[in-house]
Amino acid sequence: MEPLPHPQNLDDQIRLKAIIDTAIDGIITIDARGIIETVNPAAARIFGYLPEEVIGQNISMLMPEPDKSRHDQYMVNYYKTGEGQIIGKGREVVGQRKDGSVFPFLLSISEARLKDKVIFTGIVHDISQQKKAERAQRESENKINSIIEAAVDGIITIDPRGIMEMVNPSAARLFGYEAQELLGQNISMLMPEPDHSRHDAYMDHYHRTGQKKIIGIGREVSGLKKDGTVFPLYLSISEVQLEDRKVYTGFIHDITHQKMSEERLRRYAAELERSNGELQDFAYVSSHDLQEPLRKIQAFGDRLKNKEKDHLSAQGQDYIDRMLNAAVRMQNLINDLLTFSRVTTKSKPFEKVNLDVILQEVLSDLEITIEKTGTVIERTPLPVIEAEPTQIRQLFQNLISNAIKFRREEATPVIKITSRLVQRRAHLTSTPGDEHVEISIEDNGIGFDEKYLDRIFNIFQRLEGQKYEGSGIGLAICRKIATRHGGDITAQSKQGVGTRFIITLATKHLQE
CATH class of the missing domain: 3.30.450.20 (PAS domain)
Structure with missing residues (x-):
């Protein structure tokens, strides 16, 4: 008859069994041949079996291939060498459920030597949900x-x-x-x-x-x-x-393209606002009603002068000459208006233009006038910008000619030409039209009262009456050119002291 178990040992066994049966993780014990001896409810549930379906079976039944076929050999190698791939170590492996599905779990195996045999206990922690969450996170990432x-x-x-x-x-x-x-x-x-x-x-x-x-x-x-x-x-x-x-x-x-669009709209609005009134004036004065009578005056005047000369008194011939001279001035005025209108539409693509070169060419063209009047030119280097060279030449020509024309007889004419780079808005220098060159053309001529500043850039405005030649359209052309080049023109002046014209031109332009 076997001795009765010691009460303390019995309590320990009951406590241990309760812990194993209620454990969340699976607990499986196998013998040295890999035969399952015990399976707690959690392990059976994880693999989808009842405990009695796995007890007495080889542990390999819970493994998918290739682990299933290799397991027995693995046990043999362990007994021969003592080197275990998983015994005494925790690692992630794959299990196979009763329904054939596979799932990941963490497996840790411990070896226990009893009196008469060796057993191995495996702790099975199902990480399917964890892996699913990791996959979902990876997918999200x-x-x-x-x-x-x-x-x-x-x-x-x-x-x-x-x-x-x-x-x-x-x-x-x-x-x-x-x-x-x-x-x-x-x-x-x-x-x-x-x-x-x-x-x-x-x-x-x-x-x-x-x-x-x-x-x-x-x-x-x-x-x-x-x-x-x-x-x-x-x-x-x-x-x-x-x-x-x-x-x-x-x-x-x-936002480069957005800024370019804004600049295009800004220029268009400025151009439209300034040109509306000017175009109305131009349409009026250059209409058929103006040119047709002029052609008749010139035609009949020429006939009178050539065919009726002998029948006219000296005073009559003088009247005809004056009439024809007035007709020529009228024709020049119309030609100036046509020049003004051509600036409205950029005839040539903008290109890189060296303003210094253009200025030098203009000064060369005016060389005789400069020498005759004793004009002194003081200049600093001008930059290279994108522009229409013909229009820039016309701009310089008009302003420098004006500075010489409106000189004071008692003083040596001095014209100072300088420039500096300016920005319309800070930190946006790459936006076409945002960076400007400001050119100053300053003279020591007769000047004008600044209360007329708004008038001098309008067509036909001549503050000095008939004393000086010209149609009064030159500064209007200058403003039109400056506007076409993304800038503007203004002036500072004092009578008897001189005038300073300030022209701004954009250094870069929109590609049409």
Whole structure:
């Protein structure tokens, strides 16, 4: 008769059985041959069997191929060498359920040597849901990455120090880099001055004070390409708090074409506003009603002069000469109007023009007049811009001729020609029409009262009456040329002291 179990041992066994039976993870014991001896409810449930369906069977029944066929050999090798691939180690493996489906689980196996045999206990932790969640997360990440990779707009992520951690292809392409050239670099490398130098201080100020200048706010800024080109972009930045740090994501939308369209509309509106009145005047004075009578006056005047000369007194011949001279002046006036109208439509494509060369050619054309009047020309270098050379030549010709014409007899005429680059709006120098050259042509002539400033650029306006030759249309042509070149013209003057004309011309122009 066997001795009765010690009460303490019996309590331990009951407690142990209760723990095993209620465990969430599966617990399976096998003997040295791989035969299943015990299976707790969780293990049976995980594999889809009843306990009695697996007890006494080889553990390989719970394995898919190729592990199923290899298991017995694995046990043999373990006994021969003592080297186990999984015994004493936890690892991820694949199990096979009763219905044939396979699933991932974490398996840890321990070896226990009893009095008369060796048994192995496996702890089975089903990670199907975890793997499913991981797959879903990977899918989500892949989807997000695909969206980022394929996005038309640039997307850049930086850390709190401004170091770029992620750059999508559109952002790299937009700035003219390969993505690997940007990763690990400070975002300020993509900014022109003064933003380039200010960025680190801005980040530091934000971290200290929380005051936002651009984070969470969309605004227009300028970007700097690898080749040095500056371009306008719309930037919106979002701040994301991760577990241990913050990151900032910038969404970059190139607005070059938008700015070009705005510039085109701006020029069109300015041109339309200024030309409406002028075109009405031109249509009136150059109509058939003006030209037809003029042709008759000239025709009949010529007949009187040539055929009736002998029948006219000396005074009558003088009247006819005066009439014909007036008709010539009228014809010149009409020709000037036609010249004015031609400026309205750009006849030739804009090209790179060296303003210094154009100015030198104009001064050469006026050389005799300059020498005769003793005019002194003082000039500084002018830049190269995109322009229509014929119109720029006409602009310089008119203004310099005027400066010589309206000189003071008692003073040596001095004409100073200078230039400087200006911007209509800061930080958008790449927008066509935004960057201008400002040209100053200053004389020490008779000047005029600035209360007439609005009049002098209108056609037919002559402040000096008949004292000086001309139709009074030259400055109107100058303004039309400046407008066609994305700029304008104005003047500063004082009677008896001189006049300074200020012309602005865009350095770049829209491609038609």
